[in-house]
Structures are given as structure tokens and as C-alpha cells.
Amino acid sequence: MSSLFSTSSPPPPPRQFTPSPDSLFSYIETLQTSSSTSNPNFGDFLDSGTGSHSLDWLVKLENEGCLKSWKAVTADTKMQNSVIAKLKSMKLDSVGQVLIGNWASTSETTANNPTTIISHNTGKLLPDSKFDAILADYLIGAVDGFSPYYQDLILPRLKTHLKPGGKIYVVGLNPIPDTFPGDGDIICEIRRLRDACILLAGHRCYREYPIEWIERHMEQIGFECESKRFPILWSKASTLRQVNVAKSKLPLMKGSVRQGMAKEIERIEKEVDRIFEGGNKKIQVGFDYVVAGTLLEDKMEE
Structure with missing residues (x-):
């Protein structure tokens, strides 16, 4: 497969590194920074379920010299259009490539020509590609919308694309509880209402998985894990x-x-108007998380 971008001209010198304003990405940058340098080094990087937010982060990392190369995958046709529009504003000597594909499917499409299907003898997306680091940014919860019941297979699938000693970063949302004391219960009500409407419209819900599920499945396939939780503060606007x-x-x-x-x-x-009267109130319910897994070398082939 040819690269999406020309690499004939040398890249511009990297800017001074600045931590990401996103607290989850900033945490990942810290974990990827060695003691001998203040800059994270991600090497060859895969964004396994990209969106506008994580693609912006990739561009930032590339501009700051933190990436050797990168690839990003999306299975959402609406996101595909957004990605193509964003790529038009990116420099032509980028070391990145965006693919339109599904981890459970047998083909992929380059984002600059989404009508051309590139099939592989292996019948898999990104055959034989290996990366130093892989990001799964809210991917596990979104899988149900594109590949129902594939959740238990996605992590072993991504594992095959890691180099020895490589790391995978799973970002997710812990499921909103069924009930919550006080005003926070409105968040639980809205979650039920949202999901009911999605189902009644004939669509599939985003299915979040708890941090313990992620840690358990990663450890079962040979990852050594560390994790961090990020409490969610709900405003009237986000609600x-x-x-x-x-x-x-x-x-x-x-x-x-x-x-x-x-x-x-x-x-x-x-009810939301009543609870958030005044406009500045925040309610803490639930949390996002990052689970960082290092692939132990003796578990590579399992």
C-alpha cells in the first residue's frame, strides 16, 4: 500500500513539546516519556479507533517530533468525511496515514480514495504491521455499533500489532450507574432516556465497559497494567x-x-434547568479512565 502522503521533502523542525490540554492524553504522554528526555517518544504509533479529537492529538505529537510514523483507523462513515476534511488542512509531508476499515472485516480503504477497496491475502486489516504504541480511544465501547459481540476479540487482535515491549493505551468511560444519590441521579435518568431513544430508533447503543473488565482482559492476554481514573464533572451544557x-x-x-x-x-x-439553575453548577458522576498495558516479551506469541 502506498503512503497517503508524499514524504519527498524533509519535515519541518519539531516545535518545543507542550503537554496536551486533555488530561487523559497528557497522562499518556507522561507514561511514554523516558527518564532521559522531557519529550514522549511513541515511535511507530497506531490510533486504532480514530476521531477528530485523537487525530488532532496525533498531529500535535508529529509536529513536536514525538512520532516516527503513525496510522489511524476509523469505521464510521460520518467520521470518514470529517477525517478527509481534516486531512486537507494537514501538511503534505506528514508521516501519517488514515485508513477506513473495521477490525472484524477483511478490507480497508485509504481516506483519500474511499471508493477503492484494498484486499489482503490475510483477510485482515493492517496485515504484518507492528507498532511501538497503540491507542484505543473509547474504542471498546464503540465496537458494538460496528462489530457486535467482538469486544472480547479486539484486544487480542490489537496485541498482534505490538512490537516486543510495546504499549497499548485503552481510554474508556466507566458505565454510568443505575442510580446516584442527590442531584447526580439526573445523569442516570438521562443515560436511560438516551439509550431508550437510540434503541427505539433502531440503532445500537454505545456499550461502555468498566475499568475492571478492561484490566482483567488485558492481563489475561499477557499485559502488565497500570491505570488512572479521571472523575467526570457534568455541567448543564454537557448534560x-x-x-x-x-x-x-x-x-x-x-x-x-x-x-x-x-x-x-x-x-x-x-429538571435539568432546575438542578443547574444559575449556570455554574457541576455534578461529579462517574469517571473516564486510561489503562496502560505493557506487553511482556514472553507473552508475545500467546
């Missing part, structure tokens, strides 16, 4: 974004069901 996901599904529902769910959404919006 209403979840309500708007539910609202966006209403046109896909049938008449009486749509009317009933619209009334429930209206009730929830009024």
Missing part, C-alpha cells in the same frame, strides 16, 4: 448534549412512541 442525542432520534420513531418520548425529554429538560 444537555446527552439529552440532545435522545432528541435527535425522535424523527426515527413511530407516532405514539415518538410523542411519548418527546414528553419525557421535555420533562427531563425542565
